[in-house]
Amino acid sequence: MGKNLVIIGGGAAGPSTAAEAKRNDPSLNITILERGKFVSYAS
Numbered sequence: 001m002g003k004n005l006v007i008i009g010g011g012a013a014g015p016s017t018a019a020e021a022k023r024n025d026p027s028l029n030i031t032i033l034e035r036g037k038f039v040s041y042a043s
């Protein structure tokens with residue numbers, strides 16, 4: 001079982017951080033907590 005990473009904030013920085021962390025360690029279990037209704041997206 002991989003390590004857990006909790007990221008506070010689902011704006012631009014949060015998902016970018018998650019993607020980079022996953023690239024560095026694919027076994028990570030990542031949870032992003034966003035207080036708003038929407039998370040960041042890009043086309």
Ligand SMILES: Cc1cc2nc3c(=O)[nH]c(=O)nc-3n(C[C@H](O)[C@H](O)[C@H](O)COP(=O)(O)OP(=O)(O)OC[C@H]3O[C@@H](n4cnc5c(N)ncnc54)[C@H](O)[C@@H]3O)c2cc1C
Pocket residue numbers: 008009010011012013014033034035036
């Ligand atoms: C009016 C305006 C226009 C802009 N236009 C552009 C543009 O055209 N192009 C561009 O590249 N940049 C633009 N920017 C800049 C861009 O919005 C920011 O650089 C970028 O959003 C920063 O991302 P961030 O993830 O650091 O912060 P944020 O986008 O602020 O994301 C932080 C997230 O964390 C969440 N959060 C905070 N506290 C908690 C908590 N306790 N628990 C859970 N979630 C929490 C918030 O809800 C938020 O969704 C603009 C900014 C503004 C204000």
